[in-house]
Amino acid sequence: MASLTPPNLSLTSELRQEQFCLTSKCKVCFNALGPSHLNWKPSSLPTSTASALHISCSQGYEVRPTGIPAFSMNLSDTVSDSDVSYVTNMIREYTTNGLFEDAIVVYLEWLNYSVPTQLPFFPSLIKAFAGLLDLRTGRQIHGHVLKFGLFTDVYVANSLLALYWKCGSFEDALQLFENILNRDSVSWNTMISGFDQSMLPLQALMMFRRMVQELGVIPNRVSCLSALSSCSSCGSLVHGKEIHAFVTKNGLDLDPSLVNELIGMYTKCGHLRNAEQVFGIFLERESLSENTVVWNAMISGYVFNGCFLDAFTLFQKMLVLGVKPDSSTIVTVLVLCSHLLDIKVGRQIHGHIVRFGLKLDARIETAMLDMYCKCGEIQDGLNIFERSSNVNFVMWGAMIAGCAQNGCSRKALELFSKFMVEGGLADPITVLAVLRACSSLTLNLNGMETHGLTIKMGFSSDVFIGAALTDMYAKCGDIESAQRIFRGLSERDVISWNALVSGYAQNDYADEALKAFHEMQYELVRPNTVTFASILSVCARLSALILCKQIHCYLIRNRFEANVLLSNSLISAYSKCGNIKSALILFNGVSERNEISWNSMISGLGMHGLVDDMLALFDRMKAAEMKPDHVTFTAILSACGHAGRVDEGWRQFRSMVKDYNIKPELEHYTCMVDLLGRAGHLDQALNMILGMPCQPDGQIWGSLLASCKIHCNEEMAERAADYLFKLDSSRMGYQILLSNIYEDSGKLDNVTMIRTAVKDMGFKKKPGCSWLEVDHNLHVFVANDRSHYQSEQIYATLEILTEEIKGAGYIPQLYPVIIKHDEASG
DNA sequence: CTAGGGTTAG
Numbered sequence: 001m002a003s004l005t006p007p008n009l010s011l012t013s014e015l016r017q018e019q020f021c022l023t024s025k026c027k028v029c030f031n032a033l034g035p036s037h038l039n040w041k042p043s044s045l046p047t048s049t050a051s052a053l054h055i056s057c058s059q060g061y062e063v064r065p066t067g068i069p070a071f072s073m074n075l076s077d078t079v080s081d082s083d084v085s086y087v088t089n090m091i092r093e094y095t096t097n098g099l100f101e102d103a104i105v106v107y108l109e110w111l112n113y114s115v116p117t118q119l120p121f122f123p124s125l126i127k128a129f130a131g132l133l134d135l136r137t138g139r140q141i142h143g144h145v146l147k148f149g150l151f152t153d154v155y156v157a158n159s160l161l162a163l164y165w166k167c168g169s170f171e172d173a174l175q176l177f178e179n180i181l182n183r184d185s186v187s188w189n190t191m192i193s194g195f196d197q198s199m200l201p202l203q204a205l206m207m208f209r210r211m212v213q214e215l216g217v218i219p220n221r222v223s224c225l226s227a228l229s230s231c232s233s234c235g236s237l238v239h240g241k242e243i244h245a246f247v248t249k250n251g252l253d254l255d256p257s258l259v260n261e262l263i264g265m266y267t268k269c270g271h272l273r274n275a276e277q278v279f280g281i282f283l284e285r286e287s288l289s290e291n292t293v294v295w296n297a298m299i300s301g302y303v304f305n306g307c308f309l310d311a312f313t314l315f316q317k318m319l320v321l322g323v324k325p326d327s328s329t330i331v332t333v334l335v336l337c338s339h340l341l342d343i344k345v346g347r348q349i350h351g352h353i354v355r356f357g358l359k360l361d362a363r364i365e366t367a368m369l370d371m372y373c374k375c376g377e378i379q380d381g382l383n384i385f386e387r388s389s390n391v392n393f394v395m396w397g398a399m400i401a402g403c404a405q406n407g408c409s410r411k412a413l414e415l416f417s418k419f420m421v422e423g424g425l426a427d428p429i430t431v432l433a434v435l436r437a438c439s440s441l442t443l444n445l446n447g448m449e450t451h452g453l454t455i456k457m458g459f460s461s462d463v464f465i466g467a468a469l470t471d472m473y474a475k476c477g478d479i480e481s482a483q484r485i486f487r488g489l490s491e492r493d494v495i496s497w498n499a500l501v502s503g504y505a506q507n508d509y510a511d512e513a514l515k516a517f518h519e520m521q522y523e524l525v526r527p528n529t530v531t532f533a534s535i536l537s538v539c540a541r542l543s544a545l546i547l548c549k550q551i552h553c554y555l556i557r558n559r560f561e562a563n564v565l566l567s568n569s570l571i572s573a574y575s576k577c578g579n580i581k582s583a584l585i586l587f588n589g590v591s592e593r594n595e596i597s598w599n600s601m602i603s604g605l606g607m608h609g610l611v612d613d614m615l616a617l618f619d620r621m622k623a624a625e626m627k628p629d630h631v632t633f634t635a636i637l638s639a640c641g642h643a644g645r646v647d648e649g650w651r652q653f654r655s656m657v658k659d660y661n662i663k664p665e666l667e668h669y670t671c672m673v674d675l676l677g678r679a680g681h682l683d684q685a686l687n688m689i690l691g692m693p694c695q696p697d698g699q700i701w702g703s704l705l706a707s708c709k710i711h712c713n714e715e716m717a718e719r720a721a722d723y724l725f726k727l728d729s730s731r732m733g734y735q736i737l738l739s740n741i742y743e744d745s746g747k748l749d750n751v752t753m754i755r756t757a758v759k760d761m762g763f764k765k766k767p768g769c770s771w772l773e774v775d776h777n778l779h780v781f782v783a784n785d786r787s788h789y790q791s792e793q794i795y796a797t798l799e800i801l802t803e804e805i806k807g808a809g810y811i812p813q814l815y816p817v818i819i820k821h822d823e824a825s826g
Numbered sequence: 827c828t829a830g831g832g833t834t835a836g
Contacts, residue, residue, distance in 0.1 A: 092827085123827045155828040162829065186829040193829075222830050229831075260832035296833035328834040335835075363835040370836060398836035429836060 088121040095128040103128035122150055126159035135167040142176075151179075158186045165194035185217050193226035201230035205239050212246070219246065221255050228261040232268040240265045241274075253281075256288055260297045267301025272310075275301050292326050300332045308340050327358050334367035338374040346371045362390040366398045373402025393424055401433035409437035413446060428459045435468040444476035463489070467496035474503020494525050502534040505541075513538045514547075529563050536569035540576035548573045561590075568596045575604025593624075599631045606639025611648070614639055628660055634667050641675030649675045664692070670700045677707025682716050689723075698728050705734060709741050717741045732758055 087110050094103035107125050122145065129141045142160055150156045157180045164173035177183070177191055188211045195204035208227040211219050219227070224247050231240035244262055247253050253262075259282050266275035279298045283289045295318050302311035315333050318325065325333075330349060337346035350368060353360065365388045372381040385391065385399045396419045403412035416434045420426065426434075431454055438447035451469055454460040460469070466489040473482035486492070486500045497520040504513035517535050520527065527535075532551060539548040552570055560566050567590045574583035587593075587601045598621045605614035618636060621628065633656045640649035653672055656662050664672075669692045676685040685704050689696050701724035708717035721738045724731070735758050742750040769782050779788065788794065 088827085120827065127828085153827090158828040160828095184828090188829090190829045193831090197831090225831070255832095257832045264831095264833080291832085293832045298833095300833060326833085331834040361835095366835040368835090373836095394836050396836085401836060427836095433836085 084120065088124070091121045091128065092124040095124050095131065098131065100128040100131035119148065119150060122153070123155045123159040126156065126163050130159075130163035130166040133167055135164075135169050135172070138163045138167045139172070152182070154180065154182050154184050154187065158184070158190060161187060161190045161194075165190065165198070168198075170194065170198060170200070183217065185220055185223065188217055188219070189222045189226065192223055192230075196226045196230045196233070199233065201233035201236075204230035205234075205236070208243070218250070221252050221258055224252060224258055225261050228258070228265045232265045235269050237266075237269040237271060240269060244278075254285070254288075256282075256291050256294060259288070260294050263294065263297045263301055267298075267304055270305060272301065272305055272307065289321075290323050292323055292329065295323055296326070296328045296332060299329065299336075303332060303336050303339065306339075308336055311336050312340070312345075325356055325358075327361060327364055330356070330358060331363050331367045334364070334371045338367075338371040341375050343372070343375040343377060346375065360388070360390070362388075362392050362395060365390055366395045369395065370398045370402060373398070373406060376406060378402060378406045378408060393419075393427060393430070396424060397427065397430035397433065400430055400437075404433045404437040404440070407440075409441045412437040413441075413443075426453050426457055428454075428457075428462055428465055431457075431459075432464055432468050435465070435472045439468070439472040439475040442476045444473075444478060447472040447476055461488070461490060463491050463493060463496065467493070467499045470496055470503065471499035474499060474507065477507060479503060479507050479509060492520075492523065492525065494520075494528050494531065497525055498528070498530045498534065501531055505534045505538050508541070510538045510542050529560060529565055532560065533565050533569045536566070536573040540573040543577045545574075545577040545579055548577050548579075562592070564590075564592050564594055564597065567592075568594075568600050571597065571604065572600040575600070575607060578608075580604055580608045580610070593626075595626055595629060595632075598624075598626050599629070599635060602632060603635030603639075606635050606642075609639070609643055611639050611643045611645055615648070628656075628662075630662055630665060630668070633660075633662060634671060637668055637671035637675065641671055641678060644679055646675060646679045646681070666692075666694050666697060666700065669694070669696075670703060673700055674703045674707070677704050678710065680707075680711050682707060682711060682713055686716065686719070696723070696727075698724055698731055698734070701727070702731070702734050702737075705737055705741075709737060709744070712741075712744055714741055714745045714747075730761070732761075 087106060090106050091103045094100070094106065103125065107121075107128075126141055126145075129138050132138070141163070145151050145156055145160060157176070161173055161176055161180075164170070164176060173191065173194060177187060180187055188207065192204050192207045192211070195201070195207060205227060208219065208223060208230075211217060211223060224243055227243050228240060231237070231243065240262075244265075247258055247262070252258050259278060262278045263275045266272070266278065275298065279294070282291075282294055288294070295314070299311050299314050299318075302308070302314065311332075315325075315329070315336070318329075330353060333349055334346060337343070337349065346368070353364065358364070365384055369381045369384045372378070372384065381399065381402050385395065388395065396415070400412045400415050400419070403409070403415060412433060416426075416430070416437075419430075431450060434450050435447065438444075438450060447469075451460070451472075454462075454465050454469070459465055466485060469485045470482045470489075473479070473485060482500065482503045486496060489496055497516065501513050501516045501520070504510070504516060513534065517527070517531065520531070532555060535551060536548065538544070539551065548570075555561050555566055555570070567586060571583045571587050574580070574586065583601065583604050587597065590597065598617070602614055602617055602621070605611075605617060614636065618628070618632070621632070633652065636652050637649055640646070640652065649672065653664070653668065656668070657664065669688060673685045673688050676682070676688065682704070685707065689700055689704065701720050704720040705717055705724060708714070708720060717738060721734070724734055729735075735754055739751045739754040739758075742748070742754070769780060772779055781788065785791075786795075
């Protein structure tokens with residue numbers, strides 16, 4: 001073990017509720033208590049002995065819980081046995097009720113009064129010090145122990161041991177332990193469970209081994225419980241089996257707690273069969289077989305291993321046998337329903353909670369709320385949340401995440417802001433959901449605010465948060481911030497790499513995406529389905545057919561080909577790389593197809609101008625009882641437009657509304673305007689824009705303008721341009737387009753005017769550029785560019801080709817070339 | 827007197 005940072009050990013249960021601990025991977029831990037809690041006022045009663053020993057404190061509590069008497073020292077000159085027992089009782093009373101400071105005050109008063117000889121209250125007193133969770137103060141009472149010669153008392157020594165574990169110093173505990181000469185089972189068990197609970201399972205197991213080997217004390221049930229728990233933590237089946245054997249040999253296997261811990265150990269090590277065996281033996285003992293907790297352990301063991309049906313079957317068996325479910329069972333089964341997305345059973349459980357005689361608590365409500373949200377029933381989730389009287393920060397988090405997962409990102413952000421206004425403290429899991437909401441809404445500002453929050457709360461460098469921040473910035477288009485966050489991460493897993501890679505891919509940083517893809521593999525992080533989907537989208541964008549094929553091969557070798565997400569990505573990538581044949585082979589060969597598969601294939605065929613094949617596939621889609629959606633129709637209308645299939649386009653457009661009840665959106669109108677315009681029906685196109693229920697954007701006017709150019713309709717072009725430039729006059733491409741239209745009709749004054757205006761605005765057109773890859777070498781071509789080393793041959797070949805095309809009947813349109821000199825100089 | 831996990835929530 002390289003570095004052993006002792007975590008903040010168990011806080012009292014009251015504090016624990018306010019403390020945020022993430023899953024094992026997240027190391028974030030912080031105490032959300034205000035500063036007032038341990039704020040000792042200056043002591044009103046420093047005593048000679050006490051001040052000599054540097055201990056002082058005051059009573060921080062004005063109001064004492066009812067039933068606990070106030071302490072008053074009223075002792076005679078000589079200490080009597082009854083005085084000792086009074087003080088002892090008071091210290092114990094205060095300590096067990098969490099009034100640690102009061103207990104210590106009693107001790108300080110006692111010190112003021114008597115030099116101790118016989119101190120039966122020390123174990124309780126040390127417990128009070130342990131309750132303060134402060135190592136420095138804890139060491140002081142250790143000093144008292146040494147000074148008064150009490151260390152030989154094993155009870156006292158064990159109490160100190162527990163104190164050091166509680167204060168988070170396993171070094172002190174270990175040193176102390178080695179100094180105890182008369183170690184008993186409690187000493188050993190305190191060490192084993194200390195290591196175990198501090199997430200140092202190997203040390204715990206080493207302690208257990210030492211305990212077995214050193215003569216004198218035999219491990220008991222407590223030792224085995226802690227040791228088995230450590231086996232679960234580190235997934236050590238070998239040690240677990242050893243301890244199992246030890247348990248059996250020593251006749252401890254009748255102990256229900258141990259049975260439970262054994263089931264837990266085997267299931268967490270992934271050995272369900274051993275767990276089932278232990279459970280089976282347990283079932284045979286009639287005296288135990290109705291122990292609900294053991295049933296719970298086995299059911300949640302199945303859930304832990306993803307064996308949801310087994311878990312459900314066992315739950316049913318439990319009910320049949322009349323074993324009464326408790327609230328833990330219910331929570332587990334609700335989690336099970338959310339995994340199975342089985343809303344029906346979930347609702348039944350909801351209904352049966354009262355019948356089982358159970359009270360709704362925060363855990364049940366949270367699990368139920370989550371179940372409803374995961375099954376898409378967000379309103380039911382909200383109802384639980386709004387009616388609950390047990391709302392805590394976990395439930396808030398569940399509700400916020402539930403909204404974010406169901407596409408109600410705005411509602412998620414609203415809830416979070418309400419949570420914060422009401423004084424809630426942001427914890428990492430909730431913030432994760434909030435960041436996802438920001439990223440899906442591309443709300444950069446809210447995202448930055450949330451980023452600030454993570455810094456303030458001290459979990460900005462957490463792995464999960466880091467990945468979510470990277471993703472959020474990337475989705476909002478701020479790729480520099482995404483990079484900065486990513487490079488600052490101390491640990492990069494596949495999730496954070498995916499955030500970066502997909503961020504590059506979505507923002508058209510194709511080269512960076514590929515670079516990152518290679519870099520992550522160099523760092524031995526294995527790409528997963530999400531990575532490949534991103535990279536395939538990059539392949540499509542770059543038309544990188546070879547890379548596409550390489551990835552396809554990799555996916556086949558690694559048995560990823562059955563994944564729908566990836567087969568869809570491949571179909572789309574092959575289509576966009578121009579290899580429609582491979583796309584079709586893939587599409588026809590896959591075992592699973594969803595709407596996206598059909599849409600990808602349909603739009604692929606459309607892009608390739610294969611309209612009849614596309615329509616045939618569309619019929620197949622309908623025959624397969626797949627529901628066409630707005631994406632399907634966008635692909636179809638766009639293909640009809642490019643192929644000049646006006647009637648077919650109209651037919652599909654009407655059918656979309658009539659047969660499929662899909663409201664046409666801007667994208668569909670744009671396709672129709674394009675289709676009508678290209679075919680020369682400019683009036684119809686204009687009427688379509690003016691008549692549509694949504695706001696026209698620049699693109700749709702631009703499409704009409706382009707059609708006006710094709711059909712030399714200057715008048716309509718002016719109308720379209722008028723609308724277009726009212727929306728956005730800075731679209732230089734469209735300005736040039738309009739000037740070209742004037743050029744065609746010979747209005748050279750207008751041409752000059754536009755060109756000057758464009759120049760005055762300081763715009764420059766980027767020259768068009770194309771490239772191709774031959775044997776891993778990239779060849780780039782710009783208009784009029786002769787820099788390529790083979791350009792002589794290339795242009796010679798071009799000339800030959802042009803002649804051949806002309807021979808086949810092609811008549812080149814020459815007039816738009818006039819602007820060339822302008823561009824070339826720019 | 828001291829150690830002391832049976833299972834369970836986002």
